[in-house]
Amino acid sequence: MSKVKNEIIVIGGGAAGLFAAIVAGRSGAHVTILERNQRVGKKILATGNGRCNLTNMDMNPQHFHGSSPKFALAALHRFDNYRTIEFFEQLGISHKVEDRGKVFPFSNQASSVLDVLRHELEHLGVEIVVDAEVKEIKKVKNGFDITIKNGQRYFAPKIILATGGKAAPNLGSTGSGYQLAEKLGHRFIETYPALVQLKLAEPFLKQIKGIKFDGVAEIIVDKKVQAKAQGEILFTEYGISGPPIFDLSRTAAQGLHKNKRVLLRISLITHLSREDLAQYIKKRFSDNPTKNLSFSFVGFINKQLIPVLLKQAGIGDINKKVAEVTSAERDKIIDILLDWQFEVIGTNTWTAAQVTAGGVDVRDINPQTMESKIVSGLYFAGEIMDIDGDCGGYNLQWAWSSGYVAGKSAALA
Structure with a gap:
């Protein structure tokens, strides 16, 4: 087959690739996107539980991670969250700010974000080639020779690798871009899932699956607290989930990857000090001394959770009268409510990772x-690089920011 010639080829039609193509197109370049899926932007449709968490109002650098997280600062400064909001407003996406500074389309539809991106690409004359899995990239004189799965070859003086990572392979992220980059001489930092549920070792998880609570979670690696987050936490039959757990999962996975012992500490009660909690429980007991211990916590703790908590506190007879509960047993119950520890044995799979x-x-x-x-002439954008963000719009902001810089730089070089 003959070569198809372009000024810039973007490999990967996810958030970063689409954005890079738009920016390059607006800068006057002729751009083609090669996408391995049957359509572009599949992962965008899944972000924010189908609502697309565009960005976040809190752009503290601490929300970004990697072996060299400061690398992200230049791009995040050049195209920040305010420019992201302005960009999408100009395309027709009204926005709203929700808890923890999360920014969503007013329509609550991720599909509307993809719709306006595709419309802008069409307006700019960007060519989109789907079912175009890139198998090989060769650096040749004055550019790159690209071969896709069906044997078709493309040539471009400049390319942008925006193939994503390994998370959500069902949406097209297979990690194929890593091999392409390595063959071009780039080094690689080993990958693991992030923003993902954690697997725990305890045998009682099926008894408490589905229970939600607002609490504080901490990751302890080799007896040291490495990360902390607060919010709605959910027990599952294999472990634990929820936004705070997603934020902590990177630290947990990193510890496990280094073969270290990783513990999860949960505080179920966050609004009372230990002293106040002790006084409160003592009063509950004294107000109803004839109640059995298990029933005495109804109305304070999720009913499904009570027997598990009491057994974890080492209480042999959870149905004895509260008047018979010793001060030592009461202290053990308080320990569990404030400092319940679990051994982390793994993360959920790449399919579940964000x-x-x-x-x-x-x-x-x-x-x-x-x-x-x-x-x-080789540029990078998005998740393919060793930069990842917390839950809450940070990873999409990295896609927009890095895509902007890559697209603008490639077009103007």
């Missing part, structure tokens, strides 16, 4: 342009 930790080593990429320091 983002990839690890990826192409950013030490080999110019943070000001997203261009490779190794291969001129």
Whole structure:
């Protein structure tokens, strides 16, 4: 087959790739997107539980992670959350700000975000080629020779690798871009799932699955607290989930990856100090001394959780009268309510993960342009790089920011 020639080829039609293509197109470049799926933007449709968490009003750098997280600062500064909101407002996406600074489309539809991106791509004349899985990239004189699965070849002086990571392979993220980058000489930081549920070792999880509560969670690695988060937490039959757990999952996975012992500490009661909680429980007991211990917590603790908590506190007879509960037993109950510890044995699979930790080593990429320091004309955008963010719109903001810089730099180089 003959080569198809373009000025810029974007490999990957996810959030970062689409954004890079739009920015490059607006800068006057002729752009083609090669997408391995049958349509672009599949992962965008799944973000924010189908609502698309566009960005976040709190852009503290601490929300971003990687072996060199400061790498992200230049792009995040150049195209920040306010510019993201402005960009989408101009395309017709009204926005609203919700809890923890999360920004969503006013329509509550991720599909509307993809719709306006596709409309802008069409308006700019960006060509989209689907079912175009890239199998090989060769650096040749004055550019790149690209071969896709069906044998078709493309040529471009500049390419943008935006193939994503390994998270959500059902949406097209297979990690294929890592091999492409490595063959071009780039180093690779080993990957593991992030923003994902945690698996716990305890045998009683099926008894408490489905229970939600607002609490504080901490990850302890080698007896040291490494991360802390607060919010709605959910027990599952295999472990634990919820936004705070997603935020902590990277730290947990990293510890497990290094073969360290990882514990999860949960505080079910966050509005009372230990002293106040002790006084409160003592009063509950004294107000109804003839109630059995298990029933005495009804109205304070989820009923389904009570027998498990009491057994974890080492109470042999959970149905004895509260008047018979010793002060030592009461202290053990308080310990569990404030400091319930679980052994973390793993994370859920790549299919359940929202983002990839690890990826192409950013030490080999110019943070000001997203261009490779190794291969001129090669640019990167999005999750393929070793940068990932917390739950709450940070990973999409990284896609927009890095896509903006890559697209603008490639077009103007």
